[in-house]
Amino acid sequence: MLLWIGAALLVAVLVVYFLICALLYRRLFVPAPPSAVDDFVFSPWEFGADYEDVDLTTADGINFGAWFFRQPGSPQTIIVSGGHKGQRSGVLGICVALWRKGFNVITYSYRSYPGSDRAPVTMGIREVLELQAAIAFARKRVKGIRLGLLGYSMGAVVSLLGAAGEPGVEALVLDSPFSDLRRELRENIHRRLHVPATPLIWMIGLWLRWRTGARLSECSPESVLPALEPRPLFFIHGGADEITGVHHSRLLHDAYRGPREIWIAQGSPHTGAYFADRQLYVERVAGFFARHLHLARAGGQLRLVEEDEEAG
Secondary structure, eight states, X not given: OHHHHHHHHHHHXXXXXHHHHHHHHHHHHSOOOOOTTTTOSOOGGGGTOOEEEEEEEOTTSOEEEXXXXXXXXXXXXXEEEOOTTOOGGGGHHXXXXXXXXXXXXXEEOOTTSTTSOOOOOOTTTTTHHHHHHHHHHHHHHSTTOEEEEEEETHHHHHHHHHHHTOTTEEEEEEESOOSOHHHHHHHHHHHHHOSOSHHHHHHHHHHHHHHHSOOGGGXXXXXXXXXHTTSOEEEEEETTOSSSOXXXXXXXXXXXXXXXXXXXXXXXXXXXXXXXXXXXXXXXXHHHHHHHHTOOOOTTOOOOOOHHHHHO
């Protein structure tokens, strides 16, 4: 009798284990199903921007959509990478603001997102191929290009991983990156589920490799930092971020040996610094890129940020 009870408990534990692993894997790596409202979003047209809607293809054959905001005669170009399972319309505010400052701007949809071919999400590992295709497009379209990258959350990770293999990238702004995917998973599992994380991460990693050929260890921005030197990095992070703790940006900032800056937006949640103070955010990001990409002119003029604002 005790043997049967023990066996039943073991089966129950295994069922719960696999169920939790499956739910976590789905949350991270399975694309959201298509929705009837996917097309009901704002586009650059609503902002009166000079832009093109372009279709691009990655090295592994994934077709995806992008918006190219044009500033004729300006070589300064910023590629904006959005967050996990988001749409490119989610970064329209900063894209339009930077375009009005005088930059060419490109933002794009990842694989599996509306406007792109469906394929597994890989938290930045394969999404780097979309960034590479966007960079190749920018080089064809912008003469004498001076290239910067701006990324949010997973998009910040994509920017770090992608720039490591693209020496033509001259400056990066990184809003709310994680330093290593395994560390990010471990911390969130401990915080939200209060269970040992290692067995769950092991199974999730096994499924990811089986489904995509990718390894969790490939998604480690801290491991590529030496390849980014001596390019300037600007880290931005919300002080109240409960998804990716602010210590991730601090760790990357402290480990980097090239020029770097960090801005902790106190009280802001994950990727919330822009919404906490849109004007200050735009001025700081545009100012950083203007300095390092040598933008001589800026639409609306770039305001100097005061020391008390810097401290914020």
